[in-house]
Amino acid sequence: FGDTPKGLSLKLRDVYSAVSILVDGVRVGGIGTVSESKENSFDQNLPGIFELGEKSGRFEIIFQISNYSLLSGGSPQIVLIGSEEDIHRQRNIDFAIDAFLVGGILIIGLYHLGLFVLKRKETSNLYFMLLCFSIAIYTGVSGECLIPYLFPQMGMETLMRFVLFAIASSLLWLFTFIHSAVDECYPAIIIKTINGFLILSGFAALIAPLQIVL
Numbered sequence: 001f002g003d004t005p006k007g008l009s010l011k012l013r014d015v016y017s018a019v020s021i022l023v024d025g026v027r028v029g030g031i032g033t034v035s036e037s038k039e040n041s042f043d044q045n046l047p048g049i050f051e052l053g054e055k056s057g058r059f060e061i062i063f064q065i066s067n068y069s070l071l072s073g074g075s076p077q078i079v080l081i082g083s084e085e086d087i088h089r090q091r092n093i094d095f096a097i098d099a100f101l102v103g104g105i106l107i108i109g110l111y112h113l114g115l116f117v118l119k120r121k122e123t124s125n126l127y128f129m130l131l132c133f134s135i136a137i138y139t140g141v142s143g144e145c146l147i148p149y150l151f152p153q154m155g156m157e158t159l160m161r162f163v164l165f166a167i168a169s170s171l172l173w174l175f176t177f178i179h180s181a182v183d184e185c186y187p188a189i190i191i192k193t194i195n196g197f198l199i200l201s202g203f204a205a206l207i208a209p210l211q212i213v214l
Contacts, residue, residue, distance in 0.1 A: 006056070006083060007052075007053065007054055007083065008051075008052040008053070008054075008081060008082065008083065008084065009051055009052060009081070009083070009088065010028075010049070010052055010061070010079060010080065010087070011048070011080040011087050012031065012050070012077075013075070014045060014075055014076060015045060015063075015065065015074070015075045016043075016045065016067050016069070016070050016073045016075065016156070017032065017043030017044065017045065017065075017068065017069045017070060017073060018031060018032030018033055018044060018156075019031050019034065019063055019064065020034045020064040020065075021061065021064075022061070022064070023052050023053070023060070025060075025062075028052060029048065029051075030064075031044055031046055032046075032155075032156070034066045035066055038068040041066050041068055042155060043155055043156035044154070044155055044156055045145065045160075046148050046149070049087055049091055069156040070156070070160070070210060071211055098139060098140075098143045098146055101139050102139050102140050102146060105132050105136040105139065108132050109129045109130075109131075109133050109136065116129065124177055124181040127173050127176045127181075128173075128181075130169070131170060134166050134169040134173055135166075137162065137166040138170060141159055141163050141166065142163060145159075160210055161205050161206055161210070164201075165202050165205040168198050168199075168201040168202040168205060169198075171198050172198040172199065175195065179191045
């Protein structure tokens with residue numbers, strides 16, 4: 001980063017499942033609670049920005065990670081390091097995009113709910129509304145994690161159950177909407193089989209151990 005000291009920030013996303021960050025041996029922050037025992041740990045996935053302070057030349061960053069919720073730990077995402085201004089600007093842009101998507105999808109869903117209230121025989125409007133709400137939930141618990149920001153005590157297990165349930169319900173309402181809107185384009189037995197599998201997947205996401213469903 002050159003010989004001239006400058007304020008740097010670090011952004012983390014999708015860390016499984018708790019992390020503590022040390023820069024040159026000094027802890028600068030973390031996500032969740034890292035521990036050598038499950039009882040004292042708190043697994044959490046919440047995108048965060050951490051200030052590294054004035055840095056120049058070479059410096060050491062250590063990530064201490066513990067994971068008691070998922071089969072594998074660590075982070076599949078690239079760790080972003082840059083100037084404080086650039087990192088915070090990018091985070092604000094990403095957050096605004098996710099908030100816009102969630103808001104827009106909810107508005108579309110409410111519009112189709114209104115259509116269903118006016119024309120109850122057209123059930124495709126109901127299915128599309130449920131599809132929109134499911135996609136909004138998925139968007140809210142992925143990316144910049146809008147919902148976990150509103151509920152910071154949400155742990156990794158609860159978050160992943162929301163993600164898996166939102167995926168299963170989105171696919172369920174998508175197939176049901178297409179079947180209803182396009183004059184039952186698929187045989188009923190195929191739709192019932194697919195929907196039955198997706199319903200079981202949704203329930204499994206809510207009640208089964210995560211190590212089984214992931």
